[in-house]
Amino acid sequence: MIYFDNSATTMADPEVISTYDAVSKQIWGNPSSLHNFGEQAFNLLEQSRQQIADLLGVSLSEILFTSGGTEGDNWILKGTALEKRQFGNHLITTAVEHPAIHNSMEQLKDLGFEVTYLPVDEHGRINVADLKAALRPTTILVSVMAVNNEIGTIQPLKEVGDLLKDYPKVHFHVDAVQGIGKGISDLIFNDRVDFITFSGHKFHAPRGTGFIYAKRGKRIAPLLSGGGQERNLRSGTENVPAIAAMAKGLRLLLTDEDKKVAQQRAIRDHILDHVKNYPLVTLFSEENESFAPHILCFAIRGVRGETIVHAFEEQGIFISTTSACSSKKHMASSTLSAMRIPEAISTSAIRVSLDEHNTMAEADEFNAAFDKLYDQFKKLSNETAK
Amino acid sequence: MKEIYLDNAATTPMSEAVLTEMTDKMRNVYGNASTLYGLGRESHTVLEQSRHIIAQSINATDDEIVFTSGGTEGDNTAIIQTAIARKKEGMHLITTAVEHQAVLQPMLYLESLGYEVTYLPVDATGHISLDDLKNALRDDTILVSIMSGNNEVGSVMPIHEIGELLKDHQAWFHTDAVQAYGLLDIDVQRDHIDMLSTSAHKINGPKMVGFLYKREGVNIPSLLKGGEQEEKRRAGTENVPAIAGFAKAVEEITSAEKAARQEKYAGFKQQIVEGLKANDIAFEVNGDLDRSELQHVLNIWIKGISTYVMQTNLDLAGIAISGGSACTAGSIEPSHVLTAMYGDDSPRIAESIRISFGRGTTAEEIDQLIASITAIVNRLKKRSEVK
Ligand SMILES: Cc1ncc(COP(=O)(O)O)c(C=O)c1O
Ligand SMILES: Cc1ncc(COP(=O)(O)O)c(C=O)c1O
Numbered sequence: 001m002i003y004f005d006n007s008a009t010t011m012a013d014p015e016v017i018s019t020y021d022a023v024s025k026q027i028w029g030n031p032s033s034l035h036n037f038g039e040q041a042f043n044l045l046e047q048s049r050q051q052i053a054d055l056l057g058v059s060l061s062e063i064l065f066t067s068g069g070t071e072g073d074n075w076i077l078k079g080t081a082l083e084k085r086q087f088g089n090h091l092i093t094t095a096v097e098h099p100a101i102h103n104s105m106e107q108l109k110d111l112g113f114e115v116t117y118l119p120v121d122e123h124g125r126i127n128v129a130d131l132k133a134a135l136r137p138t139t140i141l142v143s144v145m146a147v148n149n150e151i152g153t154i155q156p157l158k159e160v161g162d163l164l165k166d167y168p169k170v171h172f173h174v175d176a177v178q179g180i181g182k183g184i185s186d187l188i189f190n191d192r193v194d195f196i197t198f199s200g201h202k203f204h205a206p207r208g209t210g211f212i213y214a215k216r217g218k219r220i221a222p223l224l225s226g227g228g229q230e231r232n233l234r235s236g237t238e239n240v241p242a243i244a245a246m247a248k249g250l251r252l253l254l255t256d257e258d259k260k261v262a263q264q265r266a267i268r269d270h271i272l273d274h275v276k277n278y279p280l281v282t283l284f285s286e287e288n289e290s291f292a293p294h295i296l297c298f299a300i301r302g303v304r305g306e307t308i309v310h311a312f313e314e315q316g317i318f319i320s321t322t323s324a325c326s327s328k329k330h331m332a333s334s335t336l337s338a339m340r341i342p343e344a345i346s347t348s349a350i351r352v353s354l355d356e357h358n359t360m361a362e363a364d365e366f367n368a369a370f371d372k373l374y375d376q377f378k379k380l381s382n383e384t385a386k
Numbered sequence: 387m388k389e390i391y392l393d394n395a396a397t398t399p400m401s402e403a404v405l406t407e408m409t410d411k412m413r414n415v416y417g418n419a420s421t422l423y424g425l426g427r428e429s430h431t432v433l434e435q436s437r438h439i440i441a442q443s444i445n446a447t448d449d450e451i452v453f454t455s456g457g458t459e460g461d462n463t464a465i466i467q468t469a470i471a472r473k474k475e476g477m478h479l480i481t482t483a484v485e486h487q488a489v490l491q492p493m494l495y496l497e498s499l500g501y502e503v504t505y506l507p508v509d510a511t512g513h514i515s516l517d518d519l520k521n522a523l524r525d526d527t528i529l530v531s532i533m534s535g536n537n538e539v540g541s542v543m544p545i546h547e548i549g550e551l552l553k554d555h556q557a558w559f560h561t562d563a564v565q566a567y568g569l570l571d572i573d574v575q576r577d578h579i580d581m582l583s584t585s586a587h588k589i590n591g592p593k594m595v596g597f598l599y600k601r602e603g604v605n606i607p608s609l610l611k612g613g614e615q616e617e618k619r620r621a622g623t624e625n626v627p628a629i630a631g632f633a634k635a636v637e638e639i640t641s642a643e644k645a646a647r648q649e650k651y652a653g654f655k656q657q658i659v660e661g662l663k664a665n666d667i668a669f670e671v672n673g674d675l676d677r678s679e680l681q682h683v684l685n686i687w688i689k690g691i692s693t694y695v696m697q698t699n700l701d702l703a704g705i706a707i708s709g710g711s712a713c714t715a716g717s718i719e720p721s722h723v724l725t726a727m728y729g730d731d732s733p734r735i736a737e738s739i740r741i742s743f744g745r746g747t748t749a750e751e752i753d754q755l756i757a758s759i760t761a762i763v764n765r766l767k768k769r770s771e772v773k
Contacts, residue, residue, distance in 0.1 A: 003425075008418040009623055017412050024405050024592075030397040034697060035706035037391060067455035067594055070612040070622035100612030100621060107611050201623055206412065208455065208594050208625035223609070225495060226458040226488030235488060236458035237397055237587060239594035306422055313423045320421055 002317045002362045006202075007149050007178060007295060007353035013204035016249045020206055023241035031238050032227065041240045048240075048247040055254050057189065058213055064230045065243055068210040069177040069199030071223070073100035075234070076195045076212060079220030080141045080171045081108050087169065088138030092116045094126050094155070095338035096148050101175055102334070114138075120338050123286065124153035128163055141171040146179030146188050150322040150335040150351060151284045152295030154184060161192030171195060171218065177202055181253040181356075182292050183261035194218045204355070205249030206242045253356070260356035265293035267354055267363045272296055274367040278374060280381055282345055284336065294355065297322065299348040300374075302381030308350045311376065315369040319352050390705045390751045394588075394744030395537050395565060395683050400631070401590040401745070407634040408592060411627035419624045420615060429626045436633035440597055443636050444582065445573045452598045452619045453629055457564040459609070460583025460598040461488040461531075463620075464560040467606035468529045468581075469496050475556060476526030482506045482514050482543070483726035485533050489562055490722075493531075506532075508726050511674040512541030519548065527557040534566035534582075538723040538740055539673035540683035542566065549578030558604060564588055564596075569644050569651075569680055580604050586628070590745060591635030595628040651681035651743045654752050658684060658741065661756035667763050672724060672738055684741045685724075687734040688759065691766060696739050696759070703758045708740045 003011070012020075023044065029037030031045045046060070053060045066072045081091065091108065093101055095117045105115045116134045118126045126144065135142075142164060144155050157174060164172050173195040176188045181203055188196060195218065200209030214220065214233075226235030268285075275281050275298060284297040300308055305321035312319050322333035336346035352366070391399075400408075411432060417425025419433050434448070441448045454460045469479065481493055483505045493503045504522040506514045514532065523530075530552055535542045545561060552559045560581040563572060568589035574582060581604060585596040600606070600619070612621030639647075655675060662669055672685040688696055693709040700707055709721075720735045728734050741755065 005418070005421065005423075005425075008421050008426075009416065011416045012412045014413075017409050020412070021405065021409050024400050028397065028399045029391075029706075030393070033393055033396050033706070033708060035393065035701040035708075036389060036704075037393070037706050038396070067459070067625075068622045070610050071455070073612065074610050074621075098612065099614075100610075103611035103621070107607070199623075206625075206627070207623060208628050224458050224462050225491035226461065226486065228487065235462075235491065236456045237585070237593055239592070242592075242594065309422055318417075318423050318425055320423070 002365060004352045004354060004358065004362075004366065005318050005320045006355040007351065008320055009201050009207070010204045010355055012206055013249055013252055015252060016205055016245045019248045020241050020245040023244045027240060031240060032229065044244055045238055045240050048243045051247040052211065052250055055250055056185070056213070059216065061231070062213050062216055064212050064214055064234055065238060066210040066212060066234060067208050068201070069098075069175070069197055070100040072197035072199070072210050072212045073098070073175055074104045075223040076173050076197060076220060077101065077104040077108065077141065077143065078223055080173070081111075081113055082221035083219050084140040084171070088136070088140045090114045090116070090136050090138040091141045091143070092118065092131065092134050092139060093143040094118045094120060094145065096120050096124055096150075096153070096335040097143070097145050098149055098175060098177070101143055101145070122339055123290070124148055124151050124284070124335055124339050125290070126155060128156055128159040131160060132163055135167060135170070139167070139170050141173060143173040143175065145175040146184060147176075147182060147292040147295070148335055149178045149295075150333050151297040152292040154179075154187070154290050154292055157187045157193070158190055161190040164192050173197070178292065178295070181257060181260070182294060183257060184292075195220070200242075200246040200249060203249055203253045205246035209239065209242045209246040211246075261293050264354045264356065264358065267358055267360055268293055268296050268352075270360060270363045271352060271366055275370060280377065280383065284339075284341075284349065294353055296352040297349055299345050299350070300377050300381070301345055301348050302383035303348055303377045305348055305350050307380065308348070308377070311373050312369060315373070317366055317369055319350055322349050322351050388704070390754060392741045392743065392747065392751070392755060393706045393708045394747070395740065395742035396708055397587050397593070398590045398744050399746070400592060401635060401638060403638065404591055404631045404634045408627045408631035411630045415626060419626055420613065429624070432630050433624055433626055436629045439633040440636055443572070444599060445575050446599050447602070449617065450599055450602055452600060452616050453624065454583070454596045454598050454620060455594050456587070456596040457486070457562065457583055457585030458488040460585070460596050461486070461562055462492050463598055463606070463609040464581040464583060465489065465492040465529065465531055466496065467609055468558060468560070469501055471606045472528040476524075476528045477501045478504070478524050478527045480504045480506065480519065480522050480527055480530045480557070482508060482532055484508050484512060484536055484538075484541070484723045485531070486537055486562060486564065489531055489533070508541070510727050512536055512539045512723065512727050514543060516544060516547055516551065519551065523555060523557065527555070529560060530557050531560040531562070534561045534563040534570065534572070535680040536723060537565045538683070538721060539685045539727070540680035541673055542570070542679050545579070546577045553578045565680055565683070568639050569648055569682060571641055571644065574599060574601065586632040586635055589635050589639060591632045592628045595625055595632050647745065648677075648681045652677055654743050654747065654749070655681060655684045657749060657752045658686075658756060661753070662759065665756065665760040667760060670734070672727065672734060682743045685738055686741070687738045688763065689733070689737060691763060692736055693739055695766070696762065699762045700758055703762070705755055705758055708742070
């Protein structure tokens with residue numbers, strides 16, 4: 001079996017599972033409790049927070065735990081809207097964000113906020129000039145993802161950050177769910193970024209874990225209120241075993257990051273170089289450093305994405321249509337439509353997404369399966385061969 | 387020395403079967419339940435089987451169960467999202483003075499947005515009066531949120547009667563069943579409950595997972611927006627291993643098991659009360675020893691000894707109890723529950739402890755607790771006599 005759908009979710013690392021298992025047995029107290037069981041849990045919680053902060057080069061108080069990427073995105077957007085309402089009601093994001101951002105923005109629109117969606121070029125990238133033109137005196141937040149989850153475009157975060165230096169009050173948020181461990185930490189943690197979203201299950205940590213980075217001094221209102229955990233910003237009994245396991249997952253992810261990134265890039269390019277020669281293939285991801293190393297998106301024109309996914313599944317290879325969240329509904333990809341790719345082509349798109357455990361041998365197998373299936377696809381394709 | 391854990395209302399250890407189930411699912415069922423292919427379908431199957439087990443446990447249908455990240459998210463969602471959805475029908479909500487902060491804080495937030503909230507008082511046993519509820523109900527009341535059982539004193543609210551009363555009123559009925567779920571038989575049909583929240587870690591399940599039951603027809607917008615998981619009612623990649631673990635924990639609390647635990651815990655309460663009496667400890671029970679209450683919580687006022695002193699001394703003796711609810715995040719604030727029951731000038735506020743039992747608790751541990759409390763009280767008494 002070859003698992004090439006790591007952008008949808010990753011397998012939990014065996015060491016992550018052992019940590020979860022061991023902590024669940026030994027340190028399962030409630031960190032808010034004042035007795036020894038609580039104190040042990042509290043200490044482990046803060047050690048995990050420290051470990052994550054150290055790995056990312058930020059300070060302890062800037063890491064806040066959540067239940068995942070969706071919560072982080074919702075929280076930062078709505079928390080900013082609520083916190084900064086008296087300063088303005090305008091938010092800016094891109095046309096190619098994950099639904100966790102897009103649908104939160106739509107909800108804010110219903111509540112009276114104004115939202116600008118920046119357009120993207122044929123590579124799925126925003127133009128900073130468009131951002132500049134969109135900024136208003138009432139703008140309170142700019143949210144730009146690090147790596148697009150459908151085609152892998154890296155957004156020009158440095159340029160965005162540079163521009164926003166002239167707008168110090170505007171919250172600058174980066175959804176880095178797909179960007180962590182992919183060799184772009186400097187870009188994600190550029191000195192102008194205020195808030196960043198991370199999700200554990202995308203880096204071999206348990207489901208239901210995540211955290212946000214919130215720069216010291218930058219305030220957002222809570223999304224979940226109650227017992228006052230996480231410095232009164234995120235209530236709910238902390239999942240210490242899973243948080244400790246997530247810290248472990250992050251450490252494993254960032255060990256030898258450069259080497260792992262180079263390997264993923266080589267595997268990705270190996271597949272890309274192979275499939276690009278086939279006449280029915282349209283590539284969306286590109287073979288250069290402005291695309292993340294682990295995502296490859298292409299269409300086999302005239303064949304439905306689901307058909308391609310199933311054909312590969314029969315060969316024991318798991319890939320997906322563009323993103324897990326929209327793949328149940330046979331929707332055209334939102335990123336590709338923002339890139340003005342006609343629906344006839346975007347519904348034929350598939351995504352191959354890698355992790356650090358994938359191998360060149362798997363890429364060879366994929367390429368061989370591709371060759372084998374291609375004749376079948378050619379027959380299925382309603383596009384008359386040129 | 388083996389430590390004794392008597393703070394099961396704060397959190398419980400996972401049962402072995404639950405943890406095994408979870409690690410098994412982490413290893414073997416890792417597809418994203420929203421994907422098209424086989425691995426995803428397997429996750430989807432586990433998800434739906436778990437949902438079915440859980441729905442059965444409260445006599446709901448499968449599609450009325452929405453998985454959440456825990457009790458806090460369930461409570462916040464039920465309250466805030468109802469207020470947003472039903473603003474046109476009214477801006478008045480009713481709750482009680484003794485709810486968990488996961489209910490009270492959202493209520494305060496709604497008040498800051500211009501909603502009106504009535505906080506029903508409780509009597510000295512921690513119960514509301516139905517007449518107070520009747521009097522508070524208005525044509526523009528949109529939500530009544532009353533906990534099934536209290537986390538500090540164990541009082542059980544008249545859920546069935548409240549459900550009957552609200553059946554013909556526009557207000558929806560939400561109940562925080564986080565503490566009651568593991569001990570009482572809950573039937574959302576019988577009790578006309580519209581929304582109900584739970585949290586797995588209180589019933590020996592994993593942390594950061596729970597469910598919100600929403601009766602069919604109760605339409606509120608999702609608090610978390612994003613992908614189309616949970617039929618668009620709760621976005622975010624489904625936490626399948628934790629949900630499977632939760633279902634396992636629910637399977638372990640059959641009706642018979644719940645009744646047996648109530649019985650066993652009632653015995654522990656009796657043991658403590660009689661033991662302390664026999665040792666001439668000056669104390670009172672905060673709340674009611676009645677058998678219909680949640681039996682896993684016993685809150686007592688130990689006269690003349692501050693909560694903090696008793697708690698730290700017991701901790702040194704290897705016994706973990708609580709000064710109230712754990713969830714005021716480590717701070718020792720006066721309990722709003724005891725304040726509501728006895729007034730803010732009662733000495734009980736500063737001199738009470740909460741003891742809460744779990745499935746591992748034994749009569750020998752209770753004996754040790756009684757002995758330790760007695761020793762601490764006598765030592766402190768002697769010291770003050772010397773002075
Ligand atoms: C870019 C991006 N943002 C946010 C999310 C949501 O994260 P989660 O599934 O942890 O809620 C995802 C993944 O689904 C993603 O790819
Ligand atoms: C009655 C009650 N409601 C809600 C909660 C919150 O649950 P959680 O911390 O799992 O979010 C708790 C416990 O902390 C509780 O006892």
